[in-house]
Amino acid sequence: MLSVSLRHRFSGFALDAAFDAPPGITVLFGRSGSGKTTVVNAVAGLLTPEEGHIAIDGRTLLDTRTGVSLPTHRRRLGYIFQEARLFPHLSVRGNLRYGRWFAPRSAPREDMARVVEMLGIGHLLDRRPGGLSGGERQRVAIGRALLSGPGLILADEPLAALDEARKAEILPYFERLRDEVSVPILYVSHSAAEVARLATTVVALQDGRVLRQGPAAEVLGDPMVLPTGVRGAGALLAAVVVRHHEDGLTELSAGGVPLFIPRVPQDAGRKLRLRIAAQEVILSRQRPEGLSALNILPGTVESIRGGEGPGAMVALATPAGRVLARVTRRSADLLGLAVGVECHAVVKSVAIAPEDVGGGEGTA
């Protein structure tokens, strides 16, 4: 368990954050400039905050009150940077092995073969970083961080420099990291989809302050917590794969409610997590007939919250879990939506993109 509390001031910006990161992936979620990278760099020791206390499993990395501040190289972290930062003068194998030289005897020794296999980089071992693609470089960076036997893995927007296809390629590796490796991971992201897919725990940051921290589904389902704005909102649902249909759809069951999404690779019986973007949800008082949308979730309105614009964020309690819907205030009024009112959430199957669907382990 990582526990962090920091205060730091830049010109024009004040950071005051405190959170705990349990095992799994803890995502620092917020828009650019919200302080996420500052927090990660403080944890890494690349920046010393004015005030702070950082500890992993009782081992103190920083305590400004007692003057303890372990230098970066003694903190036993694996840091996965946005730009991979592989050493150009070493081969891939050399890069992977780099952290091993410096790992203390007591560090858990990750098996090189296992890591290579998990990341699918076996065929790259003798290559030099200069000739690798962005995605390949990032996978090597993940392996390198892992093999240094860290007590904590940090990832600062590791997918930001990749195109959509590469991102989709690498996301599963992070899911494997979360599921197969026991080291906690602190992951910075401004992408709601990434967060939804990977996070065990979410720490939402806005303007240097923690809006809310907690299990992913809870934080993402909170309509008051929108660190990247209303367009990024989307609740997380837990579902199980029922079966794959011939026409390219997969049938899921979320709390007993059947959901249909474009075909996913997971087998029947596997758990999934689904992100339903609030933008994609249509509300209807009655259960609609003759609509093209296949996904209809019955639920009860838990809250309605309007902003300055024409929109309103409606939180719905459904058997599948909390669902957020963004509609116009006019519609909410016209439909007579109020707390306690029953209505249905309608979502098109095709509106649920592959990157919104993730492996189910680690969902709280």
Place this chain on the structure above:
Amino acid sequence: MPPRASLRFAFLSLVLAGGIAPVAQADTVTVFAAASTRNALEEIAAAYEANTGDEVVMSFAGSSSLARQIEAGAPADIFLSANPGWMDELEDKSLIVPETRNDLLTNSIVLVAHDAQAPKVEIGAGLDLSAMLAGGHLSMAMVDSVPAGLYGKAALTSLGLWDSVEPQVAQAANVRAALAYVATGEAPLGIVYATDAVAEPGVAVVGTFPADSHPPIVYPVALLAAAQGATAADFLTFLQGPEARAAFERQGFGVTGD
């Protein structure tokens, strides 16, 4: 006249005056002289300038460098060499006015020591110079090219001392550098001109080389073929006059009556 124009007028007149002036006023004499004559010549030149209002421009360096510069066309009027050899070379190349050549000064070479308390010695064939050096170096100017070095080597050779001290000789680029080694104590002994020892308070003379142990140290002076104007000849005459003689003798030179 408006201010801008009056400034321009003033500037222009200054330039014209500067251009015309030499014809009306002072002449310049350029003298190339051996480095060892510096102190004396500066005094003499100052006197001359005060008397006549002419300007004396002097360049001091090793005679070899000066000779090569003259060969290469340097605009000098008078050459005072520390060694007849370089003057001969210029004469052979018809770069001097032969009638004006005159052996102006003489000098002697001395053994100097860093230690002011060092005992005086008689410099002769029996001198155990190696023992005196006690493992240290004998500081001399370049023995194959700089006159002071040439004379020193000649003297040591004629006294039969050269072979024994040659391994311990440290050759400096010029006499002043040779003096510096002794003055700082880096070399216990050195061979320099008597005039140099006078100029440097940090060394003490412990002996004078007999005049017959080396070719006479003669400083020839001559007007250069490229010299222009009467002023150069004028200064040459002044150099051979009584006032100059006194200045030279004060620095330790011998002046030949001619």
Place this chain on the structure above:
Amino acid sequence: MWGLGAEEWQAVALSLRVAALATLVSLPFAVFTAHLLARRAFPGKALLNGLVHLPLILPPVVTGYILLLLFGTQGPIGAPLKEIGVIFAFRWTGAALAAGIMAFPLMVRAIRLSIEAVDPRLEQAAATLGASRAWVFATVTLPMILPGILAGGIVAFAKAMGEFGATITFVSNIPGQTQTIPLAIYAFLEVPGAEGSAIRLVLISVGIAMAALLLSELLATRVARRVGGR
């Protein structure tokens, strides 16, 4: 051989020895200083930079004289060194010292440039992987600045081979001990009729310098490729 006399060969051998010693001994100091100037901020940094560049700006004869005052057997640094048997005055070691000091700023400049070209984020990455500052330098920075060190070393070697003013002022001209090629050329030029020897030595000097430059180009390209990640 090639019409060169014994004294001339002596000068060549001595020059090579002096320049090699000067370059090799200066190298670690230059790397250390370059790293300090490139990566660290500290009070007096501008002063250090100025001091390092002094030999480039002062007349070589002045530098030679300062060396005489400091490292001569009567000097504040030379006297204690003499006690432990290290003597510079009138020795080839002194010629090496003079050459090394004169070449030092050139070496530092070349190496500093190549250190500044190393992405400090890579050094950061190494630190996160457990490498202490010294190890980061040894395993990441050093391999990547190898071309720069090579370039600096070659330039320094060439400068050391050509050093004259400081050498002749500090350790004088002693054939076999301090008469390097430049001093020998000077001595020959000063004697009428010895120009032939001087020119032969000039040709040898140029030959050695060209060979060194070509070698450095070859090595630098090879190393740069390796370090560039291809």
